[in-house]
Amino acid sequence: MPTFEPTLLARVGKPDSASLETYLRDGGYEGFKKALAMPPVDVINLVKDSGLRGRGGAGFPTGLKWTFLPKDHAGPIYLAINADESEPATFNNRILMEEDPHQILEGIAISCFAIKSNKAYIYLRYEYGRSYRVLQKAVDECYAKGLFGKNIHGTGFDLDVVLHRGAAAYICGEETGLIESLEGKRAWPRIKPPFPAIEGLFRKPTIVNNIETMACVKQILDRGSAWFKSLGVPPDPNNPRDAGSYGPKLYCISGHVNKPGCVELPMGITTRELIDKHAGGVWKGRKAKAVVPGGISMGFLSAEELDLPLDFNGPGKAGCLGLGTAAITVIDDETSMVDVLFNCARFFAHESCGQCTPCREGTAWMHKILARIRMGEGQLRDLDLLVEVASSMGIIPGTTICGLSDGAAWPIKNAIKKFRGEFEEYIRTGRKTVKPSDALMEVH
Amino acid sequence: MGVLSEELRDQIRAQFPKYPNKRAVVLPALHLVQDAQRSVSIEAVREIAELLELHPSEVHDTMSFYQFFKDEKHKLGKHRVWVCRSISCMLRGGEELLQHMCEKLHVHPGQTSADGKITMEFAECLGACEGAPCILVDDEAHMNITPEKADALLKSL
Numbered sequence: 172m173p174t175f176e177p178t179l180l181a182r183v184g185k186p187d188s189a190s191l192e193t194y195l196r197d198g199g200y201e202g203f204k205k206a207l208a209m210p211p212v213d214v215i216n217l218v219k220d221s222g223l224r225g226r227g228g229a230g231f232p233t234g235l236k237w238t239f240l241p242k243d244h245a246g247p248i249y250l251a252i253n254a255d256e257s258e259p260a261t262f263n264n265r266i267l268m269e270e271d272p273h274q275i276l277e278g279i280a281i282s283c284f285a286i287k288s289n290k291a292y293i294y295l296r297y298e299y300g301r302s303y304r305v306l307q308k309a310v311d312e313c314y315a316k317g318l319f320g321k322n323i324h325g326t327g328f329d330l331d332v333v334l335h336r337g338a339a340a341y342i343c344g345e346e347t348g349l350i351e352s353l354e355g356k357r358a359w360p361r362i363k364p365p366f367p368a369i370e371g372l373f374r375k376p377t378i379v380n381n382i383e384t385m386a387c388v389k390q391i392l393d394r395g396s397a398w399f400k401s402l403g404v405p406p407d408p409n410n411p412r413d414a415g416s417y418g419p420k421l422y423c424i425s426g427h428v429n430k431p432g433c434v435e436l437p438m439g440i441t442t443r444e445l446i447d448k449h450a451g452g453v454w455k456g457r458k459a460k461a462v463v464p465g466g467i468s469m470g471f472l473s474a475e476e477l478d479l480p481l482d483f484n485g486p487g488k489a490g491c492l493g494l495g496t497a498a499i500t501v502i503d504d505e506t507s508m509v510d511v512l513f514n515c516a517r518f519f520a521h522e523s524c525g526q527c528t529p530c531r532e533g534t535a536w537m538h539k540i541l542a543r544i545r546m547g548e549g550q551l552r553d554l555d556l557l558v559e560v561a562s563s564m565g566i567i568p569g570t571t572i573c574g575l576s577d578g579a580a581w582p583i584k585n586a587i588k589k590f591r592g593e594f595e596e597y598i599r600t601g602r603k604t605v606k607p608s609d610a611l612m613e614v615h
Numbered sequence: 616m617g618v619l620s621e622e623l624r625d626q627i628r629a630q631f632p633k634y635p636n637k638r639a640v641v642l643p644a645l646h647l648v649q650d651a652q653r654s655v656s657i658e659a660v661r662e663i664a665e666l667l668e669l670h671p672s673e674v675h676d677t678m679s680f681y682q683f684f685k686d687e688k689h690k691l692g693k694h695r696v697w698v699c700r701s702i703s704c705m706l707r708g709g710e711e712l713l714q715h716m717c718e719k720l721h722v723h724p725g726q727t728s729a730d731g732k733i734t735m736e737f738a739e740c741l742g743a744c745e746g747a748p749c750i751l752v753d754d755e756a757h758m759n760i761t762p763e764k765a766d767a768l769l770k771s772l
Contacts (some may be wrong), residue, residue, distance in 0.1 A: 247635070256742055257739070257740055257742070258740070259701040259702045259703070259739070259740040259744075260701070260702055260703045260740070260744050261740075261742065261744070262742045262743060262744050262745060265742050265743070296742070297646075297683065297754065298697075298738065298741050298742060298751055298754065298756070299742065299754075300751075300753070300754025300755050300756070301754075301755065301756065303754070331633075333633045333634075335642070335643070336642070336643070336646060337642070338642060338645070338646070338681035338683035338684065339681065339682070339683040339738070339739075340680070340681055340682075340683070341739060341740075352642065353639060353642075354638060354639055355638040355639045355640065355641030355642060355667075355677055356638075356641075356676070356677055357676060357677055357679075357680030357681075358680065358681075373635050373636065373639075423744065423745065424745075425703035425744035425745055425747055426702070426703050426706045426707070426744075426747075427706055427707075431703075431744065431745040431746075431747070432745045433745065463702070467702055498744070500702055500703055500706070500744075502706065503706075506706065510705075511702065511706075514700075514701070514702050514705050515702065518701060518702075518739055518740075521739055522739060524680075606710055606711070606714075607714060608710040608711060608713055608714035609710075611713065611714055611717055611723055611724055612700070612724065612737065
């Protein structure tokens, strides 16, 4: 089998990789030129044929999403790029934006052409200051070079790209929360339907795509859909709902490993390979107790489940919510799962937008129960209570508008199922791992 | 003449052509005002609303959702320093780092040092997890921060 060559990260780390000059020298914007010479529908079909699934976390087929736009709409149609990457442990988009912004912008230009949109908004989380400056410079370069603006390359195609900075709120990464925030309102997710493709930004048809997805689109134009499909894993024949996991993927790995970082690998790599071969193994010669497979909302893999492949289907087989953002966090065997779960619960309690009662109350309640356990004041029945609260929240029981509450409930249910013995032991022995810094975390 | 300078007003107006309506300029306008004045006062909210042809309550409604924006009672210091407390940072000492920095400056998260220089805050994931524990100074990330590095950074501000 030929060795895998990174494509999305091929230019990362090279001198001056963010400039238009080096990008053009490396064959940049040729894919965009190729697209401009095609009928837009052919570009959509190419992306459809590649089997590309959105890299933002949900894994919806990108080309299919594009076909949901109304036919022959008078416009405007918008492309909103979700660069609000806020799922804890996720940082793959940041690497792309800081190191190779033109790859993203070319993907955006191709996608806009395909969906007949003349305006793209990049909704960028505020914390990514460096990404903002690098991307803004890249956008300016494109306007100066005639790659964006009016009548690009004399084809009659116009394109404007606007960078829009968020204000440090996780919920802005939910696609309709993002739309509301971009419109100047509180980021309260909208009830669907109508889906954004029918009525989205400024009440017009809108496609919301992720940064890494845009890089994939660019590579598909350059290398073809067959190349993309040759990487990764085909659909599971036993799962009629699996659409396969094709193409290269950015895995970011952090936590208790010797070499944290972002690596590009074909879909289907196992967690164990990723940790041992690409992240230098677990730190301090310890063993992994648990691994978060794709951002904390996905749940946990136990030490026995590290040989499952990290494709869209794999983590689900171990009771996780899915692959999510492919952000792997390794937790060593000297860390208390009570502390880890408390950290997750605190995050969701802080970031719930408060619009739906089960999420607003449920996330706060789970946080409180875990805080109580961590204070050494938990009771065994608290574990059942946690599971009960978690089971009453989310889209799956149909009690909330968006998926944040599912993301908050999943790690709770999943951790208590897999590590119940440890939780019980903690409570029974009256253990207490609360830190002095916890007292500081109350907002003053 | 209100609390927003003519220059600031022009910067806000310069955002209008980017969007099909003025309401979409609420976040960019709040950023511009907070960057310049270290908070967004009620009077500034009124003046932003007038520029964007909105009711002040509409601007305030948006602003109050994002804890990022501070009113005049919680004015930011010259620099804003965020310490990440999210999972990857927590596993590598982020919470202890926050405690160290708060003790150094004699503040709680959300408060500003007595000399008005630094506002300390905790962050929910800064997206720099490969360099945990990480901190954000204004909007520039610093990675693999030890208490010693943090002291040097605070000193340099």
